[in-house]
Amino acid sequence: MENSAEEMTRVDHRKLKRFVASSFEKLGVPKEDAEIAANVLVQADLRGVDTHGVIRFSPHAWYVKWLTEGSLTARPKLRVISESATTALIDGDRGMGMVIGHRAMEMAIEKAKSAGVAMVGVRNSRHYGMSAYYGMLALPHDMIGIAMTNASRQVVPTFGREARFGTNPMCFAVPADKELPFVLDMATTTAAAGKLELAARLGKSIPGGWALDENAAQTTDPRMAQKARRLLPLCGTRESGSHKGYGLAILVEILCGVLTGTITALNANQDPRGHFFGAIRVDAFRPVAEFKRDMDRLITELRSTPTVVGQERVYVAGEIEFETAQERAEHGIPLHDSVLKGLRQVAEQLGVAYDLE
Amino acid sequence: MENSAEEMTRVDHRKLKRFVASSFEKLGVPKEDAEIAANVLVQADLRGVDTHGVIRFSPHAWYVKWLTEGSLTARPKLRVISESATTALIDGDRGMGMVIGHRAMEMAIEKAKSAGVAMVGVRNSRHYGMSAYYGMLALPHDMIGIAMTNASRQVVPTFGREARFGTNPMCFAVPADKELPFVLDMATTTAAAGKLELAARLGKSIPGGWALDENAAQTTDPRMAQKARRLLPLCGTRESGSHKGYGLAILVEILCGVLTGTITALNANQDPRGHFFGAIRVDAFRPVAEFKRDMDRLITELRSTPTVVGQERVYVAGEIEFETAQERAEHGIPLHDSVLKGLRQVAEQLGVAYDLE
Numbered sequence: 001m002e003n004s005a006e007e008m009t010r011v012d013h014r015k016l017k018r019f020v021a022s023s024f025e026k027l028g029v030p031k032e033d034a035e036i037a038a039n040v041l042v043q044a045d046l047r048g049v050d051t052h053g054v055i056r057f058s059p060h061a062w063y064v065k066w067l068t069e070g071s072l073t074a075r076p077k078l079r080v081i082s083e084s085a086t087t088a089l090i091d092g093d094r095g096m097g098m099v100i101g102h103r104a105m106e107m108a109i110e111k112a113k114s115a116g117v118a119m120v121g122v123r124n125s126r127h128y129g130m131s132a133y134y135g136m137l138a139l140p141h142d143m144i145g146i147a148m149t150n151a152s153r154q155v156v157p158t159f160g161r162e163a164r165f166g167t168n169p170m171c172f173a174v175p176a177d178k179e180l181p182f183v184l185d186m187a188t189t190t191a192a193a194g195k196l197e198l199a200a201r202l203g204k205s206i207p208g209g210w211a212l213d214e215n216a217a218q219t220t221d222p223r224m225a226q227k228a229r230r231l232l233p234l235c236g237t238r239e240s241g242s243h244k245g246y247g248l249a250i251l252v253e254i255l256c257g258v259l260t261g262t263i264t265a266l267n268a269n270q271d272p273r274g275h276f277f278g279a280i281r282v283d284a285f286r287p288v289a290e291f292k293r294d295m296d297r298l299i300t301e302l303r304s305t306p307t308v309v310g311q312e313r314v315y316v317a318g319e320i321e322f323e324t325a326q327e328r329a330e331h332g333i334p335l336h337d338s339v340l341k342g343l344r345q346v347a348e349q350l351g352v353a354y355d356l357e
Numbered sequence: 358m359e360n361s362a363e364e365m366t367r368v369d370h371r372k373l374k375r376f377v378a379s380s381f382e383k384l385g386v387p388k389e390d391a392e393i394a395a396n397v398l399v400q401a402d403l404r405g406v407d408t409h410g411v412i413r414f415s416p417h418a419w420y421v422k423w424l425t426e427g428s429l430t431a432r433p434k435l436r437v438i439s440e441s442a443t444t445a446l447i448d449g450d451r452g453m454g455m456v457i458g459h460r461a462m463e464m465a466i467e468k469a470k471s472a473g474v475a476m477v478g479v480r481n482s483r484h485y486g487m488s489a490y491y492g493m494l495a496l497p498h499d500m501i502g503i504a505m506t507n508a509s510r511q512v513v514p515t516f517g518r519e520a521r522f523g524t525n526p527m528c529f530a531v532p533a534d535k536e537l538p539f540v541l542d543m544a545t546t547t548a549a550a551g552k553l554e555l556a557a558r559l560g561k562s563i564p565g566g567w568a569l570d571e572n573a574a575q576t577t578d579p580r581m582a583q584k585a586r587r588l589l590p591l592c593g594t595r596e597s598g599s600h601k602g603y604g605l606a607i608l609v610e611i612l613c614g615v616l617t618g619t620i621t622a623l624n625a626n627q628d629p630r631g632h633f634f635g636a637i638r639v640d641a642f643r644p645v646a647e648f649k650r651d652m653d654r655l656i657t658e659l660r661s662t663p664t665v666v667g668q669e670r671v672y673v674a675g676e677i678e679f680e681t682a683q684e685r686a687e688h689g690i691p692l693h694d695s696v697l698k699g700l701r702q703v704a705e706q707l708g709v710a711y712d713l714e
Contacts, residue, residue, distance in 0.1 A: 010678070046401045068710045081556050082641070082642060082643070083640055084473045085472070085473070086443055086473040086474045086641070087473045087474060087641040089642045089643065108444075115442070115443050115472070116441045116442070117443045117444060117475070117476050118474070118476050119474050119637065121642050144611075144616075150457050150539075156662070157671045157672075158400050158671070158672070159664050159665060159668035159670065159672070160659075160662035160663065160665065160671045161507070161663050161664060161665045162662055162663055164658060164659055164662050165659075167593075168706065170417060172608050174608075174611050174615075182607065182608075184601075184604035184607070184608055184610065186604060186605075190592070190597060191598075195534060207596050207597075209597055210597075213669075216665050227365060234591075234592065234601060235547070235591065235592040235593075235597055235598060235602075236597055236598075238594055239564050239566075240545045240547060240564075240566055240593055240597055241548075241592055241593075241602075243559070243672070243674070244543045245592075245598075247415060247541040247543060247674040248541070250541070250655070250673070250674065251529050251531075251537065251539075251541055251660070253655065254501075254529075254531050254539065254652070254655070255501075257651075257655070258531075258640070258651045258652055258655060259642045259648065260500075260642065261431075261643060261647070261651070262654060263651060263654070265659070266651075266654055266655065266656055266658055280476065282616070283445040284439070284441055284443070285439060285444060285446045285478050285616045285617065286439070286446065286617070286618060287618060290618070291615060291616065292477050293612075294615045294618070294620060295611070295615055297620070297623055298607070298610065298611070298614070298615060298620060298622055298623065301521060301622060301623055302514055302517075302521055302522075302607070303621070305513070305514050305518070305521050306517065306518050306519055307516050307518060308516060308518045308569075308573050309516060309541060310631040311516040314514045314515070314516050315514075315515070315516070315518045315600070316607070317600070317603075317604040317607065323695055324372035335464075335580070354519060
């Protein structure tokens with residue numbers, strides 16, 4: 001939403017999803033999988049998480065490139081490595097993270113239905129897009145959803161000058177009653193890596209505390225930061241609490257990497273990823289109606305907090321994204337010219353009908 | 358460890374634990390419970406988490422005061438509200454959080470032994486001290502331990518000017534092989550509330566981004582901050598990522614408060630607390646030996662990161678606390694004169710033998 005309006009075109013989300021799904025199919029992805037993957041990407045764009053949407057859908061970037069060159073498995077054979085009533089470990093056969101993540105989270109939800117609590121780890125997957133998608137799958141089941149993934153090495157530990165781990169995001173989604181669900185989806189860096197790309201595209205500078213340059217000094221130039229790949233952990237400096245951001249990133253690496261066997265922190269090869277999913281049935285603890293009533297009370301209490309000077313509202317996690325999704329579902333998703341160019345190139349390359357503009 | 362040496366006396370941790378346990382017994386706490394509670398407090402002092410140790414043990418503060426006046430139940434009747442193979446919800450009868458937390462975490466571990474994963478919520482408890490104590494109980498069982506608690510209202514939401522929730526800490530403890538375990542124990546504020554007290558006692562100022570004053574402006578005066586009770590969430594400002602710290606604090610409130618029925622964010626009465634404990638059996642996913650080998654690799658990789666100018670080491674979560682505990686076990690726990698004064702007063706009030714100096 002920080003983009004200047006004149007370079008943006010509003011695109012209908014249903015058309016966009018059909019286009020992306022058709023393109024995935026042309027690339028050899030089974031129809032059902034193509035629809036899941038398209039949905040994950042377009043949900044990100046709908047929710048305003050532009051860094052995890054179709055900005056990644058061009059012949060030169062990510063999924064299309066990887067599928068074209070064959071480094072991403074179009075028809076992966078998922079394999080259960082270990083399983084119990086409450087847990088599973090899945091090998092993703094280097095297939096699309098969006099599809100594997102969807103199926104693994106569904107498995108966690110199914111197990112939680114009977115067991116109350118369940119956790120599913122994934123090894124040998126690839127980039128899975130927006131964490132919130134998976135966490136939110138738990139909401140219709142009156143469960144708390146958890147989703148995490150490790151990511152390629154581009155974050156320095158507190159006091160360190162070289163990257164050792166990824167932006168390692170975590171999502172927690174919690175149902176409410178009349179209020180919107182609580183959906184916390186956060187990179188464990190101050191900013192997700194895609195925010196550098198967005199700033200670079202728009203020619204904007206980035207705040208201090210986000211990233212180091214190649215000499216390990218703080219930089220406000222997004223292109224320098226992209227080149228150096230030395231993001232700072234959440235909070236930036238030790239005094240502001242970066243040891244906590246660093247610690248949370250390693251927690252994500254432990255659950256997604258060490259528990260599964262795909263540790264990006266030990267691997268200069270950026271491709272394989274590990275994920276971790278969890279589902280907690282609310283009524284294993286309290287009646288759902290009581291829980292949701294109290295969620296509404298908590299959310300109302302937070303939203304009604306008086307603001308500091310210069311601010312109009314206090315938000316609850318996920319609120320802005322829900323509002324954005326509603327607006328974009330109605331008026332279309334604003335896509336930058338450079339993103340549309342990538343989509344047109346995909347259409348040409350694959351021979352897919354293009355009806356987005 | 359920031360205290361000036363001349364005001365500190367080294368006290369043997371075994372003597373300190375015996376003194377605290379004897380005092381709890383005099384206050385009507387059963388022997389076994391008194392030993393558990395004393396152990397939790399002294400473990401905090403051993404690990405250098407001075408804010409959660411015997412600094413809270415004087416006739417005018419916390420446990421002793423509450424037990425004396427009867428607002429804290431010395432012999433609580435714990436009640437299981439709901440239970441399954443993987444979950445439980447316990448009512449703590451307003452007993453000591455240290456004792457209730459210990460028993461609830463043990464219950465989670467027992468359940469995880471057979472179920473693989475388990476979670477136990479607690480309502481109607483009181484302040485439980487240092488979160489790391491509970492998470493670390495999982496380590497000898499080759500499990501990942503989780504412990505969280507809500508806390509009294511003294512933190513503002515991002516953009517808010519009035520406190521709505523607590524410092525809500527979370528701990529994750531993970532076993533390694535030859536390396537020290539990973540133990541992340543963090544308040545979801547930039548600094549734990551006790552750090553204000555420590556700074557105030559020592560006449561030091563606090564960094565910006567920690568707290569607001571009574572006019573909702575940032576302050577560096579710890580006494581102003583203590584009076585206003587308006588701490589900022591982890592990361593301080595929105596630009597530095599405080600919406601993530603705020604989100605994590607609310608996640609803790611949801612798991613400890615909404616899931617249990619003791620929501621401190623809705624309650625100006627600061628007494629009752631909710632906790633949340635979890636245990637994950639490593640071998641439900643991967644063989645323990647493989648997991649621990651990879652934990653060692655990850656920890657070694659992080660510790661060997663080259664440092665930025667002016668820093669000597671990159672740490673892993675928990676490392677400093679383990680080193681401190683080793684040193685203090687050998688040479689004694691350095692206690693500030695004002696803390697010793699409180700202990701002497703407790704000894705006089707209760708008629709407990711005092712042999713600490």
